[in-house]
Amino acid sequence: MEFANWADWGNGANDANWPQAQWQGDWMPPMNGGWQQMPPQQVPPQHVPPHMAQQFADSAGDWQPSFGVTPPPPAQRSAPFAESGSAPPATAPATLPGVAQSGAQVPPQRFVPGTRKRKLCVHHAAGNCRYGSDCNFAHGIEDLAEDCQEAVTQKPQTERMDFTQLEAGRLTKNLTVPQDQVESVMTPATRALLVEVTGAEIELLKSKRLVEVTGTASQIEKVEKALQRVVAHCNWGANEMKIRRNGCARVGYTARIRLASMAAGLKDFSRTLTVEKATFSIGTDPSCSLRVKGPLVSRNHAVVEFQPEKGSVYIVDTSTNGAFLNGKRLPPKASAKVMLSHGDELLLQDPSQGGEFGYMVNVELN
Numbered sequence: 001m002e003f004a005n006w007a008d009w010g011n012g013a014n015d016a017n018w019p020q021a022q023w024q025g026d027w028m029p030p031m032n033g034g035w036q037q038m039p040p041q042q043v044p045p046q047h048v049p050p051h052m053a054q055q056f057a058d059s060a061g062d063w064q065p066s067f068g069v070t071p072p073p074p075a076q077r078s079a080p081f082a083e084s085g086s087a088p089p090a091t092a093p094a095t096l097p098g099v100a101q102s103g104a105q106v107p108p109q110r111f112v113p114g115t116r117k118r119k120l121c122v123h124h125a126a127g128n129c130r131y132g133s134d135c136n137f138a139h140g141i142e143d144l145a146e147d148c149q150e151a152v153t154q155k156p157q158t159e160r161m162d163f164t165q166l167e168a169g170r171l172t173k174n175l176t177v178p179q180d181q182v183e184s185v186m187t188p189a190t191r192a193l194l195v196e197v198t199g200a201e202i203e204l205l206k207s208k209r210l211v212e213v214t215g216t217a218s219q220i221e222k223v224e225k226a227l228q229r230v231v232a233h234c235n236w237g238a239n240e241m242k243i244r245r246n247g248c249a250r251v252g253y254t255a256r257i258r259l260a261s262m263a264a265g266l267k268d269f270s271r272t273l274t275v276e277k278a279t280f281s282i283g284t285d286p287s288c289s290l291r292v293k294g295p296l297v298s299r300n301h302a303v304v305e306f307q308p309e310k311g312s313v314y315i316v317d318t319s320t321n322g323a324f325l326n327g328k329r330l331p332p333k334a335s336a337k338v339m340l341s342h343g344d345e346l347l348l349q350d351p352s353q354g355g356e357f358g359y360m361v362n363v364e365l366n
Contacts, residue, residue, distance in 0.1 A: 116138075116143065116144060116145035116146070116148075117136065117137055117138040117143050117144055117145065117148075118138075118144065118145055118148050119137050119138065119144075119148070120137060120138050120139075120140075120141075120144070120152065121135050121137035121138060121139055122137075123135075124137070124139045141153065169216055169217070170214060170215060170216060171214070171215070171216070171217060171220060172212065172213065172214045173212075173213050173220050173224075174210045174211070174212050174213075175210065175211040175213060175223070175224060175227055176209055176210060176211075177209050177210075177211060177227075177231060178209075178231060179209060181231060181234050181235075181238060182206055182209055184234060184238035184239075184243075185227075185230060185231065185234060185238060185243065186204045186206050186209075186211070187204075188204075189240060189243075189244075190230070190243055191204055193243070193244060194223055194226060194227070197222065197226060198215070198219050198222040198223045198226070199215065199219055200213050200214060200215030200216075200219035200220060200222070200223050201213070201214040201215060202214075202223065211223075211227060230242075230243050232338075233338055233339045235328065235338075236325040236326050236328050236330070236338050236344070237325070237326035237328075237341070237344060239341060239343070241341055241342060242339060242341045245310075245311060245312050245339065245341075253274070253275070253308060253366060254272055254273065254274050254365070254366045255272070255273045255306045255308075255313050255363065255364070255365050255366075256270070256271075256272045256273075256363075256364040256366070257269075257270070257271050257272075257273065257280075257304060257313065257340075257361070257362070257363060258270045258361075258362035258364075259290070259346070259359035259360070259361060259362075260359060260360040260362065261359055262345070262347075262356045262357070262358055262359060262360055263355065263356060263357045263358070265293070265294075266292065266357075266358075266359065269290045269359070271289065271290075271304075273304075273306035273313070274306075274308075275308050278305060278306040278307070278308070279303055279304065279305045279306070280303075280304050281300060281302070281303050281304075281318075282301050282302045282303070282304070282348070283297065283298055283299050283300040283301040283302070283318075283319075284297050284298070284299050284301070285299040285300055288300065288301075292348060294348060294349065294354075294357060295349075295354075296321045296348070296349040296350075296353070296354065296357075297319070297321075297348050297349070298318070298319040298320050298321065300318045300319070301317075301318065301319040301323060301348055302315060302316060302317055302318060302319060302323045302330075302346075302348070303315075303316045303318055303334075304316075304340065305337065311365055312339050313339065313340045313363050313365075314337040314338060314339055314340060315330065315337065315338055315339075315340050315346065316330075316334050316336075316337045317329075317330035317331060317332060317333070317334065318333070318334050319348075321349060321350070322349075322350065323346070323347065323348060324345075324346075324347040324348075324349075324350065324351060324358070325338055325340075325344055325345070325346055325347075326344055326345050327345070327347075327351060329350075340361055340363055341361070341363060342361065342362055342363045342364075343360070343361065343362075344360075344361040345358060345359075345360060345361070346358050346359050346360075346361050
């Protein structure tokens with residue numbers, strides 16, 4: 001048979017000359033030196049000519065090249081399973097020694113006897129170790145490796161902290177606020193300020209004019225001093241800035257004071273106070289920083305003082321006839337000093353006698 005007539009095979013033209021005894025399907029070149037029969041169900045049906053279908057069904061199957069693995073011949077296959085259509089019995093998969101199967105519980109690896117351990121067992125120290133001598137961790141310093149024993153023996157000794165005595169030193173004290181300052185001083189802002197500065201627990205009882213303070217003795221002392229400063233300076237007017245400056249000292253490097261005149265014949269005045277030059281005086285004397293002429297003004301009538309460590313400006317009355325802040329007379333003859341705040345009215349004579357003869361105060365801290 002010539003290869004030129006190969007296209008005519010399979011269409012009935014040269015079927016009479018085809019060697020039927022040798023037909024077993026399509027021929028393929030051998031690989032790895034052997035041929036292998038493929039079961040009939042693995043042959044694509046479109047490759048079989050229609051007039052050869054019955055003959056192909058009766059044959060053992062198609063031939064295909066072998067790739068090194070040769071299946072058993074049809075005679076050695078399990079006929080009962082092939083005829084019945086049931087699946088062959090399952091066989092256990094091959095296992096390697098020492099490799100656990102999936103789903104099987106792997107036993108925990110315990111400590112190998114004869115070797116030293118590197119960490120102490122915390123459960124043994126508590127008396128509840130379940131593994132005993134099989135534990136992975138040491139049940140004593142003698143079971144540790146030599147390089148680990150030194151780290152454990154030289155570990156600094158510590159003691160558990162005892163918090164049972166925290167409440168032992170806590171005290172409670174009630175502080176009274178003047179009736180005219182209850183609304184201005186006993187506010188949530190004042191309470192938050194005192195808590196921030198002192199760390200004590202503070203409760204405001206406005207109906208009783210009481211400030212209930214709970215804490216250590218030093219905390220109560222801090223609250224008491226801060227509240228005394230607030231109450232004392234608020235006698236000459238209360239505002240949030242004044243309360244905050246008295247309750248929480250703030251460091252200031254400079255203070256710029258502006259005095260705006262409130263009466264005819266007075267001139268505006270401005271002065272910056274620093275650490276080196278922290279005061280200026282008011283009076284009729286030529287040596288005063290601010291010279292004021294008036295029938296009731298003294299030679300040295302008042303002194304304005306800046307305290308950088310407190311971040312505050314104070315007014316001191318050094319006059320004979322008195323100085324007034326917000327309509328209320330200052331402590332006489334330099335017996336005390338009162339804080340100056342932005343918006344205060346500083347009068348150099350009694351307002352009931354000569355009207356508002358003085359200045360409106362503007363304080364700017366930097």
